[in-house]
Amino acid sequence: MYEKIIKTDLGADVKIIDLRTDTISRPTQEMKEAMYIAEVGDDVYGEDPTVTELERRSAELLGKEDALFVASGTMANLIAIMVHCSQRGCEIISGDKAHTYRLEQGGTAQIAGVQTAPVKNKDDGTFSLDELREKIRKNPDMHEPITSLIIVENTHNLCGGKALPLDWLEKVSSIAAEHNIPVHMDGARLMNAAVFLKVTPRRVVRDVDTVCFCLSKGLGCPVGAVLAGSTDFITKSRRIRKVLGGGWRQAGVLAAAGLVALDTMIDRLRIDHDHAFKIAKAISCLNSNICEVDLGSVNTNIVMISFIHPSFTPADFAARLAETKEEDSIKVSVRIGIRQGAKGKGFTRLVTHWEITEEDVNLCIAKIVMVIREFEKRTISKL
Structure with missing residues (x-):
């Protein structure tokens, strides 16, 4: 499993899941x-x-x-x-x-x-x-x-x-x-x-x-x-x-x-594809006014997230996913940081690989949904 458990200044455990790319996976x-x-x-x-x-x-x-x-x-x-x-x-x-x-x-x-x-x-x-x-x-x-x-x-x-x-x-x-x-x-x-x-x-x-x-x-x-x-x-x-x-x-x-x-390692790539699709589907089902995923375009292990609200950028999204606030554990059950790479104007990318488990996927979905909902609330407050 490609993750790190680190200690924060508050002494709480924080789980870091890395979805920047599949090149960071380690040999079996x-x-x-x-x-x-x-x-x-x-x-x-x-x-x-x-x-x-x-x-x-x-x-x-x-x-x-x-x-x-x-x-x-x-x-x-x-x-x-x-x-x-x-x-x-x-x-x-x-x-x-x-x-x-x-x-x-x-x-x-x-x-x-x-x-x-x-x-x-x-x-x-x-x-x-x-x-x-x-x-x-x-x-x-x-x-x-x-x-x-x-x-x-x-x-x-x-x-x-x-x-x-x-x-x-x-x-x-x-x-x-x-x-x-x-x-x-x-x-x-x-x-x-x-x-x-x-x-x-x-x-x-x-x-x-x-x-x-x-x-x-x-x-x-x-x-x-x-x-x-x-x-x-x-x-x-x-x-x-x-x-x-x-x-x-x-x-x-x-x-x-x-x-x-x-x-x-070839046949098992289907697992990575399924994990990516599960993340993409969770985002798509939100019908958010912040970001979206074209579910039909998710073929393999890459999820492209497009940002459709001018108030929020891929960099904002990446920063909040990586951030591990103390109150996050109440909503996500564990304090989790997600690493991902902002790859261009208006979109960001998540990539699954063999060290990402089903548990990791579920935790990622919980954190991503939480962050999107946070951004949506900020949008409403600005109206």
Whole structure:
């Protein structure tokens, strides 16, 4: 359970539940034991058997020829971009809310030297196929960059953890194939998408050329991501990984946790999804004039809360959720602080993960409902 029990100045116990993101979850006991006994070697020389096995298993799971264990999803995406966009003057097409475009320090331009042509993301994480066609540069002249890659994100972070429709992915792939352009999937939470869609991970990534997924988010590993694609793509990716400082040595210690995750952590993501939906439903049922949740948009483990009253902001909400007043225990039965991340103007985000229990969810709901009702009373008092 990801929680902390702390003592306040008043001597009372306070329970802190962390819903900022799923990256803060700690490895399971089974992962720790596997890491302790892992067989290791120098992976730069291709001599770490545990890393090799993780890469083999991951490629098999995704239906790709080969895979590469890397430090993070950000590194995996950057490597993919650098391999696909190997000449100067390349351009990629991605959604305007894409992680690679918004939340990776502009590494596409900063390190890879690649320009991004954004297309507007819809609420479901997709983008217009007509706009995609318009963005592709057909037979560019000497004044234009060269369209070299299309990136999709699944699940889509800033669109609330949406799983991309499989038929839409097939259409994107078809358009890309018309122009001989590869498609890369930023699948940081790919396994969440597979569980929500009730299909295999292999099916989710069938229509993309390359894909990465994080081990360190919902799968609970301490660190790491996997990048997969053709054998030639991974050979080139391994070289790029080295220049980025990502050459592992005895990385089997980390890869061992990844192997446990593939065996034990994918199917159980449904629990995280159910927990997120339960929180979202409790907020939705309030019919509050302060904030709202689009219940139909909650696909996986992310709850996006929109603020509809101008007097209150996501920062106000976050501060009160984290605050543990003495009188809170009367309304919630225990003094509880909730950590969450305000991610943008007018909305905030809650993310469930494997260390959040049913009891934690119930306590969170009680605290959230209490805070929303408090805000509503303040609104009435201002009239």
